[in-house]
Amino acid sequence: MLKRSFIWIIICIVCISILMGVGEIVFKDMELAQYLIDTFKNREIKEYGLWEEKKMKENPNYNNLAIFIDINSKILELINLDNNEVVKRYIIASGKQSTPSPIGSWRIINKGRWGQGFGTRWMGLNVPWGK
Numbered sequence: 001m002l003k004r005s006f007i008w009i010i011i012c013i014v015c016i017s018i019l020m021g022v023g024e025i026v027f028k029d030m031e032l033a034q035y036l037i038d039t040f041k042n043r044e045i046k047e048y049g050l051w052e053e054k055k056m057k058e059n060p061n062y063n064n065l066a067i068f069i070d071i072n073s074k075i076l077e078l079i080n081l082d083n084n085e086v087v088k089r090y091i092i093a094s095g096k097q098s099t100p101s102p103i104g105s106w107r108i109i110n111k112g113r114w115g116q117g118f119g120t121r122w123m124g125l126n127v128p129w130g131k
Contacts, residue, residue, distance in 0.1 A: 111123050
């Protein structure tokens with residue numbers, strides 16, 4: 001009986017050691033995954049910044065621009081009205097049912113960089129009821 005208890009204790013210690021080793025590997029992989037996600041996001045933001053800077057240098061007279069947003073398709077297009085060229089196309093998030101996106105023609109009155117569940121950019125409009 002004592003031998004049997006001793007064997008079970010040894011088996012339990014071995015199993016706990018294995019679980020701790022597996023857990024350490026899993027948590028390291030989770031940290032690695034988060035690192036890769038953060039790196040990709042930062043790379044994407046840097047790439048966008050470089051693209052934007054290049055476009056501004058190539059086209060210093062971007063005075064006649066408009067933004068067209070298709071809320072159903074969740075697409076924003078930046079349009080050069082001088083030649084009706086789509087300069088850039090973005091996938092966007094729009095308002096939710098309780099706070100819908102305004103329909104109509106509006107001016108951008110402020111911009112912001114957000115993160116988390118809000119995406120990377122935000123634009124405040126001159127709607128009569130606030131931002």
